[in-house]
Amino acid sequence: MSEPDEQLFGLAPQPGQNVTLRDVAQAAGVTLGTASKAINGRGKLSPETRERVRAEALRLGFRFFSLQEDVPATQGVMVGVLTTDSYGRFSLPLLMGIEDAFGSRPVSAMLCNSRDQSREQQHLQLLLARKVDGIVVSARREDARPPIDIGRSNIPIIYAFTHVTDSNALCVLPDDAQGARLATEHLVSLGRRQFAHITGPSYFEAVRLREGAMRQVLTEHGIALPDYRVLSGPWQESWGYTATNFLFDQDASIDALFCGSDQLARGAIEALHARNIRVPADVSVVGFDNWEPMACATRPPLTTVDMNLSQVGRYVGESLLALFAGEQRSGVVRLPCSLVIRDSSDPLQQG
Amino acid sequence: MSEPDEQLFGLAPQPGQNVTLRDVAQAAGVTLGTASKAINGRGKLSPETRERVRAEALRLGFRFFSLQEDVPATQGVMVGVLTTDSYGRFSLPLLMGIEDAFGSRPVSAMLCNSRDQSREQQHLQLLLARKVDGIVVSARREDARPPIDIGRSNIPIIYAFTHVTDSNALCVLPDDAQGARLATEHLVSLGRRQFAHITGPSYFEAVRLREGAMRQVLTEHGIALPDYRVLSGPWQESWGYTATNFLFDQDASIDALFCGSDQLARGAIEALHARNIRVPADVSVVGFDNWEPMACATRPPLTTVDMNLSQVGRYVGESLLALFAGEQRSGVVRLPCSLVIRDSSDPLQQG
Numbered sequence: 146m147s148e149p150d151e152q153l154f155g156l157a158p159q160p161g162q163n164v165t166l167r168d169v170a171q172a173a174g175v176t177l178g179t180a181s182k183a184i185n186g187r188g189k190l191s192p193e194t195r196e197r198v199r200a201e202a203l204r205l206g207f208r209f210f211s212l213q214e215d216v217p218a219t220q221g222v223m224v225g226v227l228t229t230d231s232y233g234r235f236s237l238p239l240l241m242g243i244e245d246a247f248g249s250r251p252v253s254a255m256l257c258n259s260r261d262q263s264r265e266q267q268h269l270q271l272l273l274a275r276k277v278d279g280i281v282v283s284a285r286r287e288d289a290r291p292p293i294d295i296g297r298s299n300i301p302i303i304y305a306f307t308h309v310t311d312s313n314a315l316c317v318l319p320d321d322a323q324g325a326r327l328a329t330e331h332l333v334s335l336g337r338r339q340f341a342h343i344t345g346p347s348y349f350e351a352v353r354l355r356e357g358a359m360r361q362v363l364t365e366h367g368i369a370l371p372d373y374r375v376l377s378g379p380w381q382e383s384w385g386y387t388a389t390n391f392l393f394d395q396d397a398s399i400d401a402l403f404c405g406s407d408q409l410a411r412g413a414i415e416a417l418h419a420r421n422i423r424v425p426a427d428v429s430v431v432g433f434d435n436w437e438p439m440a441c442a443t444r445p446p447l448t449t450v451d452m453n454l455s456q457v458g459r460y461v462g463e464s465l466l467a468l469f470a471g472e473q474r475s476g477v478v479r480l481p482c483s484l485v486i487r488d489s490s491d492p493l494q495q496g
Numbered sequence: 497m498s499e500p501d502e503q504l505f506g507l508a509p510q511p512g513q514n515v516t517l518r519d520v521a522q523a524a525g526v527t528l529g530t531a532s533k534a535i536n537g538r539g540k541l542s543p544e545t546r547e548r549v550r551a552e553a554l555r556l557g558f559r560f561f562s563l564q565e566d567v568p569a570t571q572g573v574m575v576g577v578l579t580t581d582s583y584g585r586f587s588l589p590l591l592m593g594i595e596d597a598f599g600s601r602p603v604s605a606m607l608c609n610s611r612d613q614s615r616e617q618q619h620l621q622l623l624l625a626r627k628v629d630g631i632v633v634s635a636r637r638e639d640a641r642p643p644i645d646i647g648r649s650n651i652p653i654i655y656a657f658t659h660v661t662d663s664n665a666l667c668v669l670p671d672d673a674q675g676a677r678l679a680t681e682h683l684v685s686l687g688r689r690q691f692a693h694i695t696g697p698s699y700f701e702a703v704r705l706r707e708g709a710m711r712q713v714l715t716e717h718g719i720a721l722p723d724y725r726v727l728s729g730p731w732q733e734s735w736g737y738t739a740t741n742f743l744f745d746q747d748a749s750i751d752a753l754f755c756g757s758d759q760l761a762r763g764a765i766e767a768l769h770a771r772n773i774r775v776p777a778d779v780s781v782v783g784f785d786n787w788e789p790m791a792c793a794t795r796p797p798l799t800t801v802d803m804n805l806s807q808v809g810r811y812v813g814e815s816l817l818a819l820f821a822g823e824q825r826s827g828v829v830r831l832p833c834s835l836v837i838r839d840s841s842d843p844l845q846q847g
Contacts, residue, residue, distance in 0.1 A: 221622040225606070231592075233584020240609050241582075253622040255576075255606035258591050271572040271604040275626040382793035408789060415795065438759060439789075442733035444766065 173201040181299060184471060189313050195473060221251030224465065225272040227259045227293070228283040230306075234436065235454060239283055239305055242458015246466065254281070254462075265293070273298055279465045281305050285349075301468035305461050308350065308477065315468075316477045317461050319452035321351045324482030325358035328403050328431040328450050331484055333366050336493035337401035337429055341374040343388040343413055344405030352377065355405055355433065374399065385412025393420060400428055400493060407432035407439040407449055414443055414489065425491035435485050445488035452482050524552040532650055535822060540664050546824060572602030575816060576623040578610045578644070579634040581657075585787065586805060590634055590656055593809015597817065605632070605813075616644070624649055630816045632656050636700075652819035656812050659701065659828065666819075667828045668812050670803035672702045675833030676709035679754050679782040679801050682835055684717050687844035688752035688780055692725040694739040694764055695756030703728065706756055706784065725750065736763025744771060751779055751844060758783040758790040758800055765794055765840065776842035786836050796839035803833050 170180035175198055182190050183198035224243055228236045233256075240254040257272075259265035272280065279301045282293055289308035304316040332340070342359055345352045356375060363370050373395060378384040385404060389412070392399060404410035410432030414424050424430055424445060432440060435451035457480055464474055521531035526549055533541050534549035575594055579587045584607075591605040608623075610616035623631065630652045633644055640659035655667040683691070693710055696703045707726060714721050724746060729735040736755060740763070743750060755761035761783030765775050775781055775796060783791060786802035808831055815825055 221618055221625070223622055223626060231588055233588045237582055237584045237609060240607075241611070244609075244615070251618045251622065253608050253619045255608055256591075257604050257606055258588060258595075260592070264595070267572055267602045268604045271574055271602065274572070275574060382789070408793070412793065438733070442759070442763065 168205055169198060169202045172205060173198040189475070190473070199471065221253055222247065222278045223272075223275070224252060224254045224279045224281060224462075225268070225277045226254050226256045226281045226283060227265055227268055228256060229259050229285055230283065231258065231260070235285075235306055236283060238454035239281070239458040239461065242455040242460075243281065243462035243465070245455070246459045246462025252462075259284075269293060269295060273300075279303070279469070281461055281465075282309070283307060301465055303461050303464055303468075305457060313475050315464060315474045317457055317464065318477065318479050319454070319457055320479035320481050321354040322358035323479070324433065324450040324452065324484075325355035325403070326362050327482060327484040328433070329359045329362040331448070331486070331490065332401040332403065332429055332431060333362065333368070335401075335429055335490060336495075338368055339396075339398045339400045340368060340370055340403065341376075341392050341399045341401070342370070342403050342405070343376050343378075343385055343392075343409050345377065345380045345409070347377045352405055359403055380406055380408065382408040382412035382415075385409035386416045387412075389413040389416035390420075393417075393422065402428055402430045404430065404432050407434045407436045407443070407447055410447055410449070410489070411439055411443045414445075414447075418444075425489050426494060429490040429493075431484075431490055440485075440487070443489065448487045448490040449485055450482050451485050453480065456480055519556055520549060520553045523556060524549040535650075540826075541824070550822065572604055573598065573629045574623075574626070575603060575605045575630045575632060575813075576619070576628045577605055577607045577632045577634060578616055578619055579607060580610050580636055581634065582609065582611070586636075586657055587634060589805035590632070590809040590812065593806035593811075594632065594813035594816070596806070597810045597813025603813075610635075620644060620646060624651075630654070630820070632812055632816075633660070634658060652816055654812050654815055654819070656808060664826050666815060666825045668808055668815065669828065669830050670805070670808060671830035671832050672705040673709035674830070675784065675801040675803065675835075676706035676754070677713050678833060678835040679784070680710045680713040682799070682837070682841065683752040683754065683780055683782060684713065684719070686752075686780055686841060687846075689719055690747075690749045690751045691719060691721055691754065692727075692743050692750045692752070693721070693754050693756070694727050694729075694736055694743075694760050696728065696731045696760070698728045703756055710754055731757055731759065733759040733763035733766075736760035737767045738763075740764040740767035741771075744768075744773065753779055753781045755781065755783050758785045758787045758794070758798055761798055761800065761840070762790055762794045765796075765798075769795075776840050777845060780841040780844075782835075782841055791836075791838070794840065799838045799841040800836055801833050802836050804831065807831055 166180050167177060170177045173180060180198050183195045184202055226240060230236045236256050240256055243254040244252050257268040259268060273295060277300065281303050283305040284290055284307035289310045292309050292311040292314055293302060304314055306318055308316050340363060342356060344356060347353055360370055376388040378388060402413055404413055410430050414430055417424050417428055422428055432447045432449035435449045440447040440449050460480055467474055517531055518528060521528045524531060531549050534546040535553055577591060581587045587607050591607055594605040595603050608619040610619060624646060628651060632654050634656040635641055635658035640661045643660050643662040643665055644653060655665055657669055659667050691714060693707060695707060698704060711721055725743065727739040729739060753764055755764055761781050765781055768775050768779055773779055783798045783800035786800045791798040791800050811831055818825055
């Protein structure tokens with residue numbers, strides 16, 4: 146087997162040979178479906194079966210597609226990205242990250258807006274008709290979505306920022322729990338003990354993961370989090386404002402506010418200002434997203450969790466290259482977030 | 497000639513006939529280039545020449561491509577959208593509008609991020625290799641950009657939100673001047689007379705157009721706009737804040753603030769709040785963009801100019817259909833903005 150770099154795209158018989166997938170299946174003593182899975186790296190197979198099929202394929206003269214040799218330099222690799230993110234905030238870093246993973250190899254990641262299922266199907270059909278090389282499915286992360294159906298096509302599919310109800314699929318997501326841990330540990334390390342959490346709708350998995358991780362860190366530190374201090378509502382700045390007023394109407398002792406988004410955090414800080422509560426001295430606030438037009442414009446600028454979206458994109462691009470090369474990748478991969486410390490969080494002043 | 501609906505995509509000889517573009521050129525007594533321009537509706541040609549060439553083409557059995565008959569329902573029309581808008585705020589409504597223009601006809605508008613010229617070229621080559629049907633070039637509107645080069649391809653190209661240094665091209669933009677007139681007339685109608693303008697960098701054409709239109713409306717109403725009341729700086733909320741402080745440090749009589757973006761307006765309103773100046777009672781503020789996460793979260797919610805981005809997209813889509821059908825369209829088309837009145841603008845209280 147040659148180097149990964151020269152070994153991209155599965156499933157191409159050597160020119161001039163008449164070996165088919167059926168021959169490989171027969172030689173390896175497996176079904177056609179199993180042979181296809183083994184060569185394309187999709188679906189569940191034991192490593193032994195996979196290796197046996199691939200060895201037979203190589204023996205019979207099957208050659209693994211080489212990006213360098215088989216794709217004309219002027220053509221490039223076409224990656225279709227389907228998304229339901231109608232704002233583009235999550236999609237554009239994904240496009241860039243995917244393209245970055247290809248280095249100097251020509252590639253175009255193309256974004257299609259999947260407003261509804263029939264339009265998603267339309268995009269898929271067009272992508273397949275135009276011989277797309279790989280598909281990335283991205284979505285606002287509510288629940289797990291059904292897998293896309295590409296019929297008998299064998300091109301790699303990766304799910305980004307979303308789960309899919311297919312354990313053979315590869316899903317790449319930011320590590321929400323780890324991000325929330327970073328935020329909470331940061332606030333604890335500043336001496337804060339009176340926590341509250343304002344977040345989005347709980348049918349978002351990210352909301353549940355972030356809240357769960359926050360609770361766990363607080364438990365580890367022996368810090369209580371009463372139920373009335375966790376408020377879940379719409380992803381709107383005005384909800385951050387309203388929820389903060391509700392919290393402080395009941396309990397002025399809160400000194401740490403972790404918000405599920407930068408927009409919520411901004412609304413929260415505006416409400417605190419209006420109540421003459423100082424940020425960060427009286428209450429330290431941490432957001433989530435590092436959405437710069439929001440996080441940097443907040444007064445004071447917001448400490449927040451960055452999901453490293455373009456790193457997620459890069460991992461997706463690298464995984465596409467691996468799948469092209471015939472590697473098998475499935476399951477849920479969570480990539481680390483980082484904490485961006487700005488001025489909305491400060492050590493508690495003893496006094 | 498048949499109905500426009502059945503007459504999309506130029507340049508297809510009837511099946512089984514061997515008529516070439518060269519034959520058409522010869523029959524019409526024009527060069528090959530002129531024949532191509534006439535049939536594809538691109539480039540400068542007299543209407544007479546264009547009609548003569550097209551008549552010869554029809555006589556020789558050239559048939560104009562029909563979307564209904566020639567594109568398999570499962571394949572659809574592929575529109576490549578190249579953009580330098582790395583936030584997606586302007587691009588995603590464009591994608592939706594383009595697709596909406598096609599009604600029930602299958603279409604996919606696909607967004608590629610043209611981060612730099614070499615990547616733009618890469619995307620173009622891939623789009624052409626995958627037989628894209630039309631290209632839309634979109635950009636942040638700084639200066640006119642050079643036209644894209646698609647070699648000998650004849651597919652339609654439309655420029656959206658950007659000018660191009662090619663008078664044969666079709667450029668579709670929002671009518672910035674008309675939008676600024678709406679905003680200024682609105683403030684004048686509220687009884688406001690002491691105007692100021694905070695805006696973005698003047699190398700943006702939109703900035704110059706908006707300021708110019710504002711000045712014109714004020715002149716028409718005999719209202720003075722001293723130079724120190726027009727401040728141009730970066731497209732950042734913090735610039736809106738700083739510029740407002742600069743304005744009011746010098747002159748507390750200002751009662752109308754027109755801002756070149758919603759972010760600038762939000763920064764301005766925060767500065768006014770910090771100075772205990774009431775919005776809208778003391779100073780009425782109007783923004784530009786109707787970027788909802790910003791405009792709706794501002795306190796009070798922002799009166800602002802909406803560029804109707806998806807209407808621009810829709811016009812682009814309709815123009816693609818027209819160009820496919822062989823119509824000739826060029827020049828700069830400006831589509832009207834609308835004013836969204838919220839709570840940041842109110843009649844001046846006499847007293």
